[in-house]
Amino acid sequence: MTIDQAYSYLFFVALIVFGILMAVTLIRCIIGPSINDRILSINMIGTMVVCSIAILSGLLDESWLLDVALVYVMISFLAVIILASVYIREGRRKAAASDKETAGKKEEESV
Amino acid sequence: MTSFEKWFYGETDVLNHAMDEAREPDSPDHARKERVKARLAEIRETEQYRERVENSRKEFRGLYLAVTAVGAIALIGVLLYVTACLPEYGAENPHTLEVITRYIEKGLEETGAVNIVSGIILDYRAFDTLGESHVLFTALICSMLLLRLDRKNMRSDHEDYYTVRTDKFFDLSADQIFRRVGAFLVPSIFIFGIYVVLNGQVSPGGGFSGGAILGAGLILFSASFGFEKVDRIFTRKVSSIITLCSLGFYSFAKGYVFFTGANGIENHIPKGTPGNILSGGMILPLDIAVGLVVGCTMFGFYSLFRRGSIGGNGAATGKSSK
Amino acid sequence: MEIREIFTILLLIILILCAIAVNFTKNLLSAVVIFMAYSLIMAIVWAMMRSPDLAITEAAVGAGVSGTLFLVTLKKVHLEDKIVSDLIEIDLDESEEETAEVGEGAQV
Numbered sequence: 324m325t326i327d328q329a330y331s332y333l334f335f336v337a338l339i340v341f342g343i344l345m346a347v348t349l350i351r352c353i354i355g356p357s358i359n360d361r362i363l364s365i366n367m368i369g370t371m372v373v374c375s376i377a378i379l380s381g382l383l384d385e386s387w388l389l390d391v392a393l394v395y396v397m398i399s400f401l402a403v404i405i406l407a408s409v410y411i412r413e414g415r416r417k418a419a420a421s422d423k424e425t426a427g428k429k430e431e432e433s434v
Numbered sequence: 435m436t437s438f439e440k441w442f443y444g445e446t447d448v449l450n451h452a453m454d455e456a457r458e459p460d461s462p463d464h465a466r467k468e469r470v471k472a473r474l475a476e477i478r479e480t481e482q483y484r485e486r487v488e489n490s491r492k493e494f495r496g497l498y499l500a501v502t503a504v505g506a507i508a509l510i511g512v513l514l515y516v517t518a519c520l521p522e523y524g525a526e527n528p529h530t531l532e533v534i535t536r537y538i539e540k541g542l543e544e545t546g547a548v549n550i551v552s553g554i555i556l557d558y559r560a561f562d563t564l565g566e567s568h569v570l571f572t573a574l575i576c577s578m579l580l581l582r583l584d585r586k587n588m589r590s591d592h593e594d595y596y597t598v599r600t601d602k603f604f605d606l607s608a609d610q611i612f613r614r615v616g617a618f619l620v621p622s623i624f625i626f627g628i629y630v631v632l633n634g635q636v637s638p639g640g641g642f643s644g645g646a647i648l649g650a651g652l653i654l655f656s657a658s659f660g661f662e663k664v665d666r667i668f669t670r671k672v673s674s675i676i677t678l679c680s681l682g683f684y685s686f687a688k689g690y691v692f693f694t695g696a697n698g699i700e701n702h703i704p705k706g707t708p709g710n711i712l713s714g715g716m717i718l719p720l721d722i723a724v725g726l727v728v729g730c731t732m733f734g735f736y737s738l739f740r741r742g743s744i745g746g747n748g749a750a751t752g753k754s755s756k
Numbered sequence: 757m758e759i760r761e762i763f764t765i766l767l768l769i770i771l772i773l774c775a776i777a778v779n780f781t782k783n784l785l786s787a788v789v790i791f792m793a794y795s796l797i798m799a800i801v802w803a804m805m806r807s808p809d810l811a812i813t814e815a816a817v818g819a820g821v822s823g824t825l826f827l828v829t830l831k832k833v834h835l836e837d838k839i840v841s842d843l844i845e846i847d848l849d850e851s852e853e854e855t856a857e858v859g860e861g862a863q864v
Contacts, residue, residue, distance in 0.1 A: 335759040342766040349770060349793060353777045353786075361789045365796075369819065372796050376811075379803050387638045387808045390630070391799065394647060394812055397623050398820035401654045402792060404612070405824045408657065409785075409831055523805070551809050630812065638808030646816035653824060732821050739828040 334382040341375045362406050369399035546705035547635035547714040555640065556717045556724075560688050563641075567684060567724055570731045571677055577735060583742025609658075616658030623651035631725035635714040641721040645728025652733040661741065669745035673730045680723035687716055764804060770797050784830060792823040 345368055352364035373395050380388035477483055521527045537554060545553035555563055631644030656664040694701035706713030737744050774794040781787050795818025802811040 332759070335763065338763050339759070339766065342763060342770070345797065346766070346770050346773070349773060349777075349790075352790060352793060353773075353781065355786075358785065361786055365789055365792060368793050368796055372800060375800055376803055379800070383806070385806070385808075388803055388811070390638065391803060391808070391811045391815055393626060394630075394643075394815045395796075395799065395819065397619060397626070398647070398650050398816055399796070400615075400619065401650055401657075401820050402823050404654070405657060405827055406789070409827050412831075549809075639812055640809060643809065643812040643816055646813060646821055650816060650820040650824075653821070735825055736821075736828060739825065739832050 331382060334378050337378055338375055338382075341371050341378070345371050358410055362403060362410070365406070366399070366403045369395065369403070373399075542708055545714060545717070546708055547717055548708050549635055549638060549640075551638075552634045552640045552717060552721070553714065556634075556720050557715070560691075560720070563720075563724065564684060564688055567681060567727050570727055571681060574677075574731045574734050577738050578744070581738045581742060612658035616654060620651060620655045620658070623647060623654065627651055627725075627729075631721055632711060632718070634721040635717045636709060636711065641724030642728055644721070645725040646732060648725065648729035649732025649736075652729065653736050656733075656737070661737075665745055668733070670743070671745070673734060673744055676726050676730050680726045684720055684723045687720065691716065760804075764801075767797060767801055767804075771801070785827075788823065788826045788830065791826065792819060795819055795822065 348364045348367050348371070352361050352368070355361050355364065373392050376388055376392045376395065380386065380392070537550065537558070541550040541553050542548065545557040547553035547557070627644050627647035629644075630639035630647055631641060634640035634644070652664070652668065691701055691703070693699075703715045705715050708714075712718065734744050771794060774790055774797065778787050778790050778794070781790065795814060798818065799811050799814045802814055
């Protein structure tokens with residue numbers, strides 16, 4: 324077995340391991356009862372995709388795949404940030420609504 | 435200001451009178467709608483209606499599921515069989531052999547672009563790209579028609595105009611993570627987007643990808659620093675002028691090339707040496723035009739959905755942003 | 757090569773799983789999140805098929821802009837935390853014109 328063959332086997336095994344990990348994370352994303360599970364699993368899938376694309380660029384010996392990896396890193400950050408911000412807003416709105424409810428109940432009790 | 439300028443800059447609204455009639459309390463449509471609502475409320479109270487709603491959910495449910503499953507499986511089977519009949523990935527198909535060999539053999543010398551895909555999109559089939567850019571522009575205009583929030587058309591029960599426009603309680607631009615990472619990441623995204631747009635004919639990329647990256651960069655900028663900072667550089671006028679000039683330039687340039695090509699006249703556009711940035715004839719300027727249109731469109735959609743206007747708080751005061 | 761086919765088949769199975777899961781989740785926001793995961797995995801498939809323009813465009817549009825626009829749409833229509841079975845009530849409320857004409861004609 325030459326060095327090239329050994330490298331290609333190494334890369335392929337790493338890719339398959341990443342693929343299995345992505346499948347498992349995806350199952351958590353589907354099942355996860357709360358939204359935090361889903362946001363975290365999307366972030367993790369994005370990181371694993373970037374790693375797989377970098378491994379692919381070493382395997383196929385193409386340099387343009389590193390451009391794709393760069394784009395992915397920046398854009399997946401944007402997606403996770405916007406997802407989290409929508410949920411922080413929801414949480415604040417619900418907290419404000421429940422504050423109003425408790426304030427209203429206190430007023431009723433006092434009156 | 436002449437009346438044309440007033441209409442052009444958005445101070446008078448063409449659809450103003452048509453859409454407001456049904457909402458006035460005095461119009462006949464409004465009275466009819468009130469009657470319909472009252473009648474519906476009466477109907478929903480009765481027992482028979484409730485029973486019918488309950489039963490319609492229970493009966494035939496098994497039948498619907500069975501028919502849906504059979505139909506879906508049949509469709510999947512047909513699609514899989516047809517896909518299996520296609521030639522293999524990378525094999526030579528006698529039907530399209532002529533076009534493929536022409537593109538691959540003569541693509542570099544006829545278009546001057548190392549990236550044959552960019553050469554095909556923006557040189558051989560530039561007419562299709564022209565249509566696609568116009569489709570993007572039309573989508574943006576239609577979204578603006580439907581989603582623009584003015585004082586006049588903001589009358590809904592669970593949203594108040596001023597809370598939507600001045601959404602400070604749920605605004606996250608004061609967050610530390612947004613600011614610090616945004617300060618580092620937004621310039622990087624812009625530079626990378628410009629790099630991808632300019633290198634369309636040399637390395638993979640091109641107008642559409644670069645435009646999407648620029649749009650995503652603008653979205654990140656507005657999400658992490660607030661909308662006031664974006665409004666300083668990207669107002670509605672800027673967006674209109676950019677799209678107008680880009681699409682106009684694309685149409686005139688390609689019109690000139692088609693005219694000279696159809697009549698057999700030589701169009702004196704230099705091809706340059708392949709591999710440089712300034713090569714490939716018209717591919718570089720057209721890439722820039724397409725990238726700008728796509729970037730403006732992406733950010734325009736985001737801004738319209740978030741706050742009902744593309745730039746500025748012109749709607750709050752009733753005048754266009756100046 | 758055999759190992760390459762195994763990897764491709766693994767990715768395609770993940771894609772099918774994503775596509776089925778988008779339909780069957782009850783929460784709308786989780787459907788959008790799984791749609792973003794679908795687009796993420798699609799980019800690797802494009803990279804394996806050696807199509808660079810498609811990979812870059814899928815990365816920029818699918819992961820970033822399309823997912824973000826879906827989320828902003830959900831927020832605009834106030835359906836961030838709606839579960840799908842609740843939407844049936846909304847459908848019954850919105851079809852005013854048809855049920856009004858039925859109700860006025862026939863005696864219920």
